[in-house]
Amino acid sequence: MIEFLMSFWQTYNTLFYTVLVHGMLALSIYITLACGQLSLGNAAFMGIGAYTAALFTMKLNVPFGIALLAGGMLPALIALIIGAPTLRLSGVYLAMATLGFGEVVRVAFLNMSITGGSVGLNGVPPKTELWHLFAAMGVLIYFFLKLKNSRFGRALEAIREDEVAAAVMGIKTTWFKVWAFAIGAFIAGLAGGLNAHFTYFLSPREYGFDFAVDILTFAILGGTGTFWGPLIGSTILTILPEMLRFIGSYRLALNGLILVLVVIYLPNGIITVKKKD
Amino acid sequence: MKLLIKITVFVAFILSLVITAQAAEIKIGIAEALTGPVAKYGVPIKNGFTLAAEEINATGGIKGNKIILIVEDEQAKKEEAINVFKKFIFQDKVLAIFGPTLSNSAFASDPFANAQKTVVFGTSNTAEGITAIGPYVFRNSVAEADILPIVTKVATKKLGLKKVAIIYGNDDSMTKSSYEIFLRAINAEKLEVVDTETFAKGDLDFSAQLTKIKSLNPDAVFCAALVEEASNVILQARKLGLSDKVKFIGGNGFNSAKLIEIAGKAAEGSISGSPWFLDDPSKKNQAFVKSYTKKYGMAPDQFAAQSYDALYIMAEGIKAIKLSGNLEKDRTALRDALAKVKNFKGVGGTFSFNESRDAEQKGRVLSIKNGKFAIFAE
Numbered sequence: 001m002i003e004f005l006m007s008f009w010q011t012y013n014t015l016f017y018t019v020l021v022h023g024m025l026a027l028s029i030y031i032t033l034a035c036g037q038l039s040l041g042n043a044a045f046m047g048i049g050a051y052t053a054a055l056f057t058m059k060l061n062v063p064f065g066i067a068l069l070a071g072g073m074l075p076a077l078i079a080l081i082i083g084a085p086t087l088r089l090s091g092v093y094l095a096m097a098t099l100g101f102g103e104v105v106r107v108a109f110l111n112m113s114i115t116g117g118s119v120g121l122n123g124v125p126p127k128t129e130l131w132h133l134f135a136a137m138g139v140l141i142y143f144f145l146k147l148k149n150s151r152f153g154r155a156l157e158a159i160r161e162d163e164v165a166a167a168v169m170g171i172k173t174t175w176f177k178v179w180a181f182a183i184g185a186f187i188a189g190l191a192g193g194l195n196a197h198f199t200y201f202l203s204p205r206e207y208g209f210d211f212a213v214d215i216l217t218f219a220i221l222g223g224t225g226t227f228w229g230p231l232i233g234s235t236i237l238t239i240l241p242e243m244l245r246f247i248g249s250y251r252l253a254l255n256g257l258i259l260v261l262v263v264i265y266l267p268n269g270i271i272t273v274k275k276k277d
Numbered sequence: 278m279k280l281l282i283k284i285t286v287f288v289a290f291i292l293s294l295v296i297t298a299q300a301a302e303i304k305i306g307i308a309e310a311l312t313g314p315v316a317k318y319g320v321p322i323k324n325g326f327t328l329a330a331e332e333i334n335a336t337g338g339i340k341g342n343k344i345i346l347i348v349e350d351e352q353a354k355k356e357e358a359i360n361v362f363k364k365f366i367f368q369d370k371v372l373a374i375f376g377p378t379l380s381n382s383a384f385a386s387d388p389f390a391n392a393q394k395t396v397v398f399g400t401s402n403t404a405e406g407i408t409a410i411g412p413y414v415f416r417n418s419v420a421e422a423d424i425l426p427i428v429t430k431v432a433t434k435k436l437g438l439k440k441v442a443i444i445y446g447n448d449d450s451m452t453k454s455s456y457e458i459f460l461r462a463i464n465a466e467k468l469e470v471v472d473t474e475t476f477a478k479g480d481l482d483f484s485a486q487l488t489k490i491k492s493l494n495p496d497a498v499f500c501a502a503l504v505e506e507a508s509n510v511i512l513q514a515r516k517l518g519l520s521d522k523v524k525f526i527g528g529n530g531f532n533s534a535k536l537i538e539i540a541g542k543a544a545e546g547s548i549s550g551s552p553w554f555l556d557d558p559s560k561k562n563q564a565f566v567k568s569y570t571k572k573y574g575m576a577p578d579q580f581a582a583q584s585y586d587a588l589y590i591m592a593e594g595i596k597a598i599k600l601s602g603n604l605e606k607d608r609t610a611l612r613d614a615l616a617k618v619k620n621f622k623g624v625g626g627t628f629s630f631n632e633s634r635d636a637e638q639k640g641r642v643l644s645i646k647n648g649k650f651a652i653f654a655e
Contacts, residue, residue: 010367200384205381249312
């Protein structure tokens with residue numbers, strides 16, 4: 001039994017790492033969804049965080065904590081800069097802006113020499129321990145628990161339900177939306193930094209449009225009524241393909257089928273929150 | 278009752294001894310991209326392994342031990358590659374691993390195999406620095422860095438090149454590194470580069486770049502592209518009226534039957550280099566091409582040929598060791614034996630590992646003649 005558990009752990013510990021990183025990414029998109037905004041730039045923010053943190057540890061030899069912080073701060077800063085003009089508008093403008101932004105970031109990674117261009121960045125030192133991820137996730141869960149009944153959290157909820165009404169009540173809607181967007185970018189960047197330090201290697205193609213949609217799927221599948229939804233969604237979507245490995249070549253088809261069934265029968269996501277009247 | 282149990286246990290014990298003594302199974306993990314856009318490389322690679330394993334097992338295995346291939350899809354994603362590698366090492370307890378398909382994934386997954394002292398053998402990883410990961414990392418994919426300079430040299434001499442143009446895909450690690458290698462070789466031959474053009478993966482229209490190239494009258498065009506783009510570049514260049522005398526010289530992407538299939542007559546005369554080519558008349562290769570085509574209904578490509586040879590090379594290594602049943606010992610013994618493989622005769626010619634466990638294999642310069650690959654010049 002102990003031997004089995006040992007080999008199970010040795011085999012699947014990277015999967016636990018990935019589950020936690022994907023969980024953080026799901027939370028990073030949840031916070032923008034919480035104020036009714038759709039961001040498709042979280043994969044790009046993750047990429048910026050991953051490259052920044054990796055370059056900090058590789059070229060500048062700074063302590064891991066500082067590299068991670070830098071990996072979170074830079075995306076947040078960029079989010080403030082692109083969020084400020086676009087979030088003044090209502091509607092789908094953030095989705096469009098972040099969609100374009102993601103492509104710009106990918107092409108920038110491809111053409112910069114410091115990121116290794118299309119060849120990628122190899123030899124990122126393995127520094128991420130499982131407890132780093134658990135600690136980060138613990139802090140995030142605490143943050144989101146506190147957020148729910150805070151001034152900030154209630155403002156986000158009000159904006160989501162009705163932006164005009166929220167503005168009439170005196171909520172500075174743009175200010176809140178920009179900050180929610182920046183916090184999401186920070187979380188995504190942090191997840192990127194942590195991810196970079198256990199996979200040794202970064203390449204621009206990892207942070208493209210496909211992955212942005214994956215992140216969105218985490219949140220949609222789990223349900224966006226509460227932050228637990230995206231966490232559940234990302235966990236299922238990360239573990240399911242591994243669990244279905246025994247089916248062989250049909251596993252991705254079955255994976256898709258399960259998703260379709262969930263979407264049909266649980267259209268609000270796996271965790272559905274009852275609306276208060 | 279107790280006695281009966283004792284007897285059963287005893288018999289089972291003896292039986293298990295007999296069975297393990299008779300035919301051990303040699304488990305080998307195959308981690309390749311079998312779904313998604315990279316599957317077009319991963320599937321032929323898997324086919325090459327499967328064919329070689331069937332042949333080896335049909336002729337009695339390795340000293341009577343059968344090879345069992347455990348195939349897993351790594352989707353060309355680095356996290357998946359790591360998961361698959363760990364599954365192979367800790368759960369399936371394989372003797373050695375082949376894969377992954379892309380160099381990018383190899384940079385992420387190979388360090389894990391190396392740390393666990395398990396041989397990992399790449400058949401399609403051409404990036405620089407793969408075998409530098411550690412002493413357990415091997416590959417038989419001939420790096421373009423070894424072949425393209427030969428191609429450039431031979432072509433320059435035979436075609437009397439003086440000024441050339443270059444066109445390459447700058448968003449793909451493979452094509453970008455071929456470009457850099459070509460450029461070094463071109464400079465070494467003291468050729469004048471009249472124009473350098475780029476494109477992105479998935480581009481369909483190259484007429485702007487090609488019109489410019491045509492106006493500058495180069496003697497030849499160096500093209501670092503994957504096969505789809507390469508075929509289109511050649512087709513469109515001929516349509517724009519680039520003279521047949523201006524040959525295209527390419528990297529790995531040119532060495533594919535698809536180039537002839539898509540570009541047809543326009544591909545005639547295009548020059549590339551590789552240890553293996555489909556129409557190589559050697560007996561070994563003709564037998565391989567025949568049985569591969571029969572089994573899979575299509576001609577093998579370079580990737581299939583390399584994986585087919587790789588399993589035979591691995592078999593050479595396994596033959597040289599005595600399997601003790603102690604997996605850690607066997608894995609290390611295999612590493613040492615594999616590093617000594619020399620002068621192996623495969624479908625891609627004579628093969629040896631060099632000191633850094635990279636391929637030492639003669640590249641041949643090829644050109645397309647009458648819709649077939651043929652040796653251009655030695």
